[in-house]
Amino acid sequence: MSHLFAFDYHNPTRIVFGPDSFAQLPALVPADARILLLYGGGSIKKNGVYDGIRAALAGRDIVDFGGVEANPTLATLNLAVDLVKREKIGFVLGVGGGSVSDGAKYVASAALYDGDGWDIVIGKYAPKAALPVGIVLTLAATGSESNAAAVVTNTATLDKRAFYVPPARPQFAVLNPTVMASLPVRQLENGIVDAFVHVCEQYLTYPVGALVQDGYAEAVMKALVRLADTFAEHNETVWQQNLMWAANQALCGIIGVGVPQDWATHRIAVELTALWGIDHGRTLSIIQPALLRDLIEYKREKLEQLGREVFGLTAPSAEDAIAALEAFYRSVNMPLHLRDAGITEPDAADRVLAGLRAHGKMALGGHAAIDEAKTERIVRAAC
Ligand code: NZQ
Numbered sequence: 001m002s003h004l005f006a007f008d009y010h011n012p013t014r015i016v017f018g019p020d021s022f023a024q025l026p027a028l029v030p031a032d033a034r035i036l037l038l039y040g041g042g043s044i045k046k047n048g049v050y051d052g053i054r055a056a057l058a059g060r061d062i063v064d065f066g067g068v069e070a071n072p073t074l075a076t077l078n079l080a081v082d083l084v085k086r087e088k089i090g091f092v093l094g095v096g097g098g099s100v101s102d103g104a105k106y107v108a109s110a111a112l113y114d115g116d117g118w119d120i121v122i123g124k125y126a127p128k129a130a131l132p133v134g135i136v137l138t139l140a141a142t143g144s145e146s147n148a149a150a151v152v153t154n155t156a157t158l159d160k161r162a163f164y165v166p167p168a169r170p171q172f173a174v175l176n177p178t179v180m181a182s183l184p185v186r187q188l189e190n191g192i193v194d195a196f197v198h199v200c201e202q203y204l205t206y207p208v209g210a211l212v213q214d215g216y217a218e219a220v221m222k223a224l225v226r227l228a229d230t231f232a233e234h235n236e237t238v239w240q241q242n243l244m245w246a247a248n249q250a251l252c253g254i255i256g257v258g259v260p261q262d263w264a265t266h267r268i269a270v271e272l273t274a275l276w277g278i279d280h281g282r283t284l285s286i287i288q289p290a291l292l293r294d295l296i297e298y299k300r301e302k303l304e305q306l307g308r309e310v311f312g313l314t315a316p317s318a319e320d321a322i323a324a325l326e327a328f329y330r331s332v333n334m335p336l337h338l339r340d341a342g343i344t345e346p347d348a349a350d351r352v353l354a355g356l357r358a359h360g361k362m363a364l365g366g367h368a369a370i371d372e373a374k375t376e377r378i379v380r381a382a383c
């Protein structure tokens, strides 16, 4: 008899959404805190976001740290940790996409730890406290702005790792969709697909009779498919608002409560970014179809449900649903194989497999009992 699992859901991140949301910053950031303004490669200096935040927080004690990379590295974030310790920072304000948001969580936790910050990433040390974090989101994709997850790359070992730091979950997230106007089309495409796959990872397992979670997951996926279908309208306010909220809801935790999850696509896909720097969203569209085809018997019922409820197919097979998924990804210019992303080296699959082996991810297990043989088939089929 299928049923929901027990769960304990608490998402305390306050969301302030709207075109004038920067005006709330003075009330959101503690008045007496010395603030670290953490940001990325400089987009916020070009599109006015930096100036808007500085103006909203005029008179506050702010120290800047820029240069957090897309797919942030341990080395860069540790420079920010040193700055936080030296400057006695009391609040970390991340302004950017998932990379800066994740970086903010790492910095806020590592700043209160005397050991090697990588211990936090690998789970050797579980922080019980972190500096308070707030996020001003500039790219809708990851949901990082209101979850407890972060992803950091150790370039020395090509290890891109996801970890959880509940004490560093942002206290607030400012979602101002107008800041998306400066996003390149490629990042909007990435955002649609990353958010879609986040829902899939919490949905494409097996049915447990979770009417609310399934219904909400399908609503978010249908919204994302609609945004892809209406991509030509991406400069419209309502389009941007919907992507920002859909991406947030896809990974704020609500869809996944009480249901089985399977994050295998993400866990394999990060290796492609670690090796070749491929955008996160694009690594997912490369791995997921191959993974779903290999694990189709484990996921058949939910794939059929996806085809019916999200893609509007009549009596679809699981195979039909995967084909519809691929057409959706192609419609937003996603690669479906590694070669479509320009990686044609003959030993590409071997390199991915070596990375998975080195990082202990050849046998991911889970409901689809992923063993080494399945992982190898999936990776080879994705190349
Ligand atoms: O660095 P800047 O100059 O700001 O430019 C960024 C960056 O080059 C640019 N950008 C962001 N907002 C912009 C903008 N350009 C113009 N206008 C704006 N408004 O976009 C580029 C990509 O930014 P990034 O933050 O890297 O993208 P995304 O939000 O997709 O984040 C990707 C990272 O998040 C991790 C990924 O692995 C990757 O490291 N993830 C985090 C998750 C989480 N914490 O829950 C879940 C995800 O599955 C994901 O793994």
Ligand code: ZN
Binding pocket: 142, 194, 195, 197, 198, 266, 280
């Ligand atoms: Zn993702």
